Amino acid sequence: MSELYYESPLAGVAAPPGLAVSLREIPDRGMIDLRGFTSDRKFMAAAKEVLGIALPKEPRTSVAWGDIKVLWMSIDQWLILCPRTKAAELLASLREALTGIHSLAVDVSDMRAVIRMEGYGCAEVLMKGTSLDLQSPDYTAGTCRRMRFAEIAALLHVVEDDVFDIYVFRSYAHYVWEFLNVAAREPAKVKLFGSQDVTV
């Protein structure tokens, strides 16, 4: 039998011209879903041991250490990001360290599509699909939260100012991609608060 054939959810798709922000797929992110209780010291210690950094307890925050990032998903759930090539090894280490501790670590690297949005005005484009107040000071770099986007569930990660990663279940990747292609059109710019040029 031949070699592995790998195909990310948005393989072969390119952003159309005339967008106000840049859009592309991140095709090769490793992801591990980790469940456990923050009140369980052994659990928290074991996770820290493997990841090199403590799991964030503060809602909607993330932490980073080397090429690992940990996104808070719930009070007992985290999404660990790493290079795809490292995911299997990291998962094995986690499972080993968590033996006998009530927890659940699952490789979910293939479950979601990741879309990277970059450029001034990303928040405005996203606000065409989500009711979150992305202009509030709450959404500083590192913030992550689940949301309803367009008609589906998504996960938003503010990577840095004007850089956003949007995670959606892979079956919806084309739907969200096409939604963003429409919402981000240059002529559809809204220029919220302060960037207006209008005579009233």
Next chain:
Amino acid sequence: MLIVTCPVCGAHGDETDFHAGGQAHVRRPATHDPVNVTDEDQRDYLFVRHNPKGLHFERWRCDRGCGKWFHAARDTVTMEFKAFYKITDLPPPELMAAAKGPWAEYFASRVKLESKA
């Protein structure tokens, strides 16, 4: 559009980011005594709901946030939320005092149980 705040993770947003789960503090009889549930107990548990004008206790889930269920107390006339509290908790004392109908009985029995414990 109701604006909801999750007492578990603090997520704050539209009701469409949450999931409304009906009347709160409904006791499931079979959990406590699977053998001696009368037909009437089961009927009341399944079908009989309180629908007051005014203070209403209800369940919500932080559907697009932390995924956790929680409780809310809401005025059905003004739609104002009076409190959000955890799924395992009882409402704040002043709301328990204002509760009517089956909730009043339920809170009284819970408070009694907990004070014994």
Next chain:
Amino acid sequence: MSSKPYRLGSGGRLIDRARKIHFSFDGKPMTGFAGDTVASAVLASGQRVFGRSFKYHRPRGVIGLGSEEMNALVGIGDGARHEPNLRATQVELHDGLMAVSQNRWPSLKFDIGAINNSVSRFLPGGFYYKTFMWPVSFWKHVYEPVIRRAAGLGRAPEGRDPDAYENIHVHCDVLVIGAGVAGLAAAEAAAATGSRVIIADENPRFGGLADISGGSIDSQSQADWAAAKAASLAAADNVHVLNRTSVVGHWHHNFLMLFERVADHDPALLAAGVPRHRLWKVRAQQVILATGSIERPIAFANNDRPGVMLASAARGMVERYGVAPGSEGIVFTNNDDAYQTAMVLKTAGVSVRVVDSRSRAEGALPAKAREMGIEVDAGSVISAVHTSFGGLNITDVKVAAYRKGQGRVIKEKKVPCDFVAMSGGWNPALHLWCHNGGKIRFDDALQSFRPERHHDAIRAVGAANGTFALPEILAEAYAAGEAAAKSIRKTKSAAVAVPAAIQADQKPMEAIWFAPATGKYNEGNKHFIDYQNDVTAADLELAQREGYESVEHTKRYTTFGMATDQGKTSNLNGLGVLSEATGRTIPEIGVTTFRPPYTPFSFGSIAGPLTKNLFLPIRRTPVYQWHADRNADFEPVGQWRRAYTYPGASEDKHASITREILSVRNKVGLLDASTLGKIEIKGPDAAEFLDRMYTNMFSTLKVGKCRYGLMMNELGFLSDDGVTVRLADDHFLMHTTSGGADRIAAWLEEWLQTEWTQYKVFVTPVTEQWAQFAIAGPKARDVLEKLEPDFDISHAALPHMSFVEGKLGAYPVRLFRISFSGELSYEVATPSNLGRGLWNEIVAAGAEFGLEPYGTEALHVLRAEKGYIVVGDETDGTTTPVDVGFDGLVSKKKADFIGKRSLEQPYLKGPDRKQLVGLLTEDPNEVLPDGAYAVRQVKDKPPMETIGQVTSSYKSPTLGRSIAMALIQNGRARMGETLSFPLPGGKVVKAKITDTVFYDKEGAKLNV
């Protein structure tokens, strides 16, 4: 017609006389100036008739100046871009604009429907209800089309809308609705604290009625002051200004919808791809309602003739567009404010006199008017309006002496004129206040309602609050803006100083709800209350006499206050008439409900971008493209698109389905089952938890083994099914139906979080992590062997209902030996991004064994041949496990599980329950339709007593005949009985009740 008679030689603050605009009205080329509205430009051309009325088809002209306009509704644009029912007073002129009048046939000047007017004594209030009642069979095909043609508003556009539309969600601290003086002042005060402020106004220019209200602020004209404030707000970083934006509704917790007409006014924007409309969904911490007020018409005889307009509209036409409403006019008023109209007209060179219903007109404004030489008839009303033939042009009016409360006309005189400007006072625009339950109270001085209290954080200021004096408006608005902002967060910012304002004092108005008329009451002298719905004072009185005492009933009976207008100009006048008719006060009568939207908004803006390919989220499996490349027919399964069948080049669907089924039975088939729900469940209490969730036992399942499980809801009805495998002592992988994946994951979470909170169990849905394929058929093992498994796949090592994890060649897989076809079958799962690759490998490896991909229809026939149920086909939400013959899967040992207690309720027991059985039709080629009813006794025509229905029905190529399953009352006790299924058209199909398993009853094919 030339633009001479009504375009004044100078003036018009909003128009640019240097820029001529060419447009058409009803196909007639016309010109106007940049800054004109369709209303002002058409009026300037000398034409007054804009349309025909709804019921009587009376000619109608412009009444208002802005969104209060209810008469001059026009259709704009042609073809797919046509938009009906726009208010001519709000449509901005641009080159090439095409406007058409509505509700007239064949032409505006001569309209056949106008016959309704001459027979109007036979069209009283409630006419439609009284007349078009019998026979019932006429409702749909005779009455409705006739009524719709006769009483329509505009027509719908033709073809698909070519433009883009958008939604956007925005949060702000303070939303200010209305950018008149009050709104601008409140916004300035709120913005000064650093708050995020949105200020929205339906007009292209901010300022509201500042330009026609006289007086001054900070030694500038109101208009100049407003323009300067608007400019500084637009430039502020923390303020977003929205012009051409109507706030159409206010909902709970200060959620509001704002309808922005982004590109309607400029075809160049549309051509550049700018969204035509944008719907703003705003969540505001605080709302300031500065929606101003709407002038009231007066109910006098024939007050709807073209040339009768509101006093504010008359002076607005002059001041803004340099258009005179006529050459000789009457201002008919009950207040001082309208004297400004008289003075503006006089200054513009239009001859004018004032008719004032009050016995004394002695305020500062009347005095000034007299000084200017304007004649005033105090204590007088207009008692008749005379027109040229057809009601198109006013020739004169009769002015009669009047004392308050007087019902008939005494001294009358004829006064020649060609237009009337009327003012019955001003009503605060309270619609938005009331949308979400704000309370209002009647103010005797205003003779109108004003805001009282609201449970949401909303404050009314200025005219919307019933405050009309300029200094008070400013004081109130600045205070409210600051208070609103500071209620959100405390700041130390200093309050903005309230500017000084000067405005003439006004004496009180006196309500006049009905002006007595020449002639016998209501004979040829209609007093219109609701112009848009053609409701007169007489209609309202009639409704009272006929017993419609509640104002809400009167509204529905007469249609007053309905439709696009929502009672903006009519509501209070209607209440006034009802008050006089009943002797009750207006507060006693109460008001009807104001409903969103305040003004109509487009369906396009509601849909936003969610049309065409975005109309519904479509889910693709990792192998979607392969199916598409193979010309698969897709079937929607929830939001998924699954391959239904793969027709070959010369095959129809029937042939391809048959081929696919036989391939599985005789060789081997490949199915994309990636959509199946998959949930990992782990924890020390996982097994006990599953015992609670499923009807059958899972704590006894051995590691590495699979078990089919049934789930009920608490009502005892089947809700889902699937195979669960035990990965480790404390670790399970659950499969759900494709449609149940999200629902069941949430269901498990709900019980863990809310009922059995002591359980230590984690639940993680992993549906999309895995691409999953079924390899089914006698040759399945051969195909698998070819794929180089690194584990033993012999029957002994991997029997039916077992599980193994390993590799197929390079591909990591989870392999389940389970079957939904009754054949030797494996389901193989690999991470989704490898799915396409593994699928290709299986197709290649299977070639020599005759492997063919099969779709969901073949899957369904295969399972039906084996009598396997599909939750949702064999069950309908009221079906218990016992009904479908799964008594054996309902545990007798477990004390409690979801739905158990309900199964014991008496109504779920007994012989009348419908039970699942098989059916064989007498004619083996006859395929019963899905859902066909079995009846106890066949009769000539319905009703017939039904005893059950077909749940699945197919032509089985394996058996060479039709097969079906059905839920039949007491079915299992009726084996061998023949039932009758009458079909539409009269045919009766007979079928015999059998066992549900039609193929391989012993299950021998599974264990090879």
